[in-house]
Amino acid sequence: MGGLLQALVGVSEKAAEIARLCRREDPLFQLLVAEKTGADRNRRFLQDFKTLADVLIQEVIKHDLGKEFPELQGHIHGEESNEFRDVQGGTVAVRVCATPRDTVALLLSVLGPEQAAAELLADAVHRDVTLQDEALAGVEPPVSPQDLAVWIDPIDSTNEYIGGREDVPPVDGIAPAGLCSALVLIGAFDRRSGCPVLGVINEPFFRRDPRTRRWQGRYHWGVAHGDTRLCSLSPPPARAVPRVVLSRAEGPAVRGALGPLCGGRPHFAAGAGYKMLCVILGL
Structure with missing residues (x-):
């Protein structure tokens, strides 16, 4: 299990680098966007998008995990x-x-003449990731990959990823929107019960390096199996008045029901993953 958890974190890091790579190539990024239609359309939004980064990240995770753990x-x-x-x-x-x-040849069928871009993406896809995380290396809960299945949300909050806004000021530490809410989410669950066993949240756009101005990421992981409860984060301190984080798309009924829990001051954010991260971090 320790090997699987490390592998999940490793593929999340590779996924985050692909997401950053696509954002760095802005003309390419515009070329890579295709609108979701039909069965793929998200009913909640008027316009939702599928990016090549989304699909490529998902397929990289499937490929790398399946290669290392054939039982998955x-x-x-x-x-x-x-x-x-x-x-x-x-x-x-x-x-x-x-x-x-x-x-590269397959990607060129999508990218057309963008040979250099296809080569950059293929290089990122086939590059090995080495983790330097001593705390993670020592985590080995006793559960077998053959009992688990994996679910991937390659880039949660795709609209914010596409928009790429960096100028959204946080409200009480919570970003209402923007690139920082685009996350890579990977979870493993018990095949029989469906109960979650472990999960990884990767923030590809956590902050910019002050010297290079390139984006830097960070990740968080957790394990819940039997009596084992492990997490890369410490529990946040309790608040006297709880906070409620909602989507701006929520209607009056939901806002009215949850408003009294937070003194009538709900916060708003994009992306289900980012909202969960706000809870985990105690923002």
């Missing part, structure tokens, strides 16, 4: 369809190929 193959599921619009207007199934060259 067929039990790794994700938020996104892996079909992407190609340059001719058709569809291509995005996946990780056997070699970087083959992955």
Whole structure:
């Protein structure tokens, strides 16, 4: 289990780097966006998007975990369809190929003449990630990967990721919107009971390096199995008045029901994952 948890964190770090890579190439990023339609459309929003980063991250996680833990193959599921619009207007199934060259060729069917961009993405996909985390290395709860399944939300809060806003000031430490709410979420659950066993939240856009101005990320992990309760974070202190974090899309009934719990001052944020992170961090 310790190996699986470390692998989940490792693939989340690779996923975060792919997300940052796509944001760095802004003209490329615009090219990579395809609107969700039909069964893939999110009913909650007027316009929702599927990005190549979304699909590629999901397929990288499936590929890397399935390769390291064959007993997980067929039990790794994700938020996104892996079909992407190609340059001719058709569809291509995005996946990780056997070699970087083959992955480049597949990506070019989406990117058209963007050879350099395809090579950058393929390099990130096939690059090994080494974790330098002594605390994580010592975590080995007694559960087997063959009892688990995995769920992936490759980039939660996709609209905020696409918008890329960095100028949204926090309100009492909580960002109402913006790039910081775009997270990589990976969870493992018991195949029989459906109960969550472990999870990873990765923040690809936690802060900018003051010298290079490149984005830096961070991750958090947790384990809940039997009597084992482990987390990379300490429990936050209790608040005299609880905070409630909602989506701005919530209607009057929900706001009215939850408002009294927080003294009538709810906070607002984008993305289910970011809202959960606000709770975990005690913001």
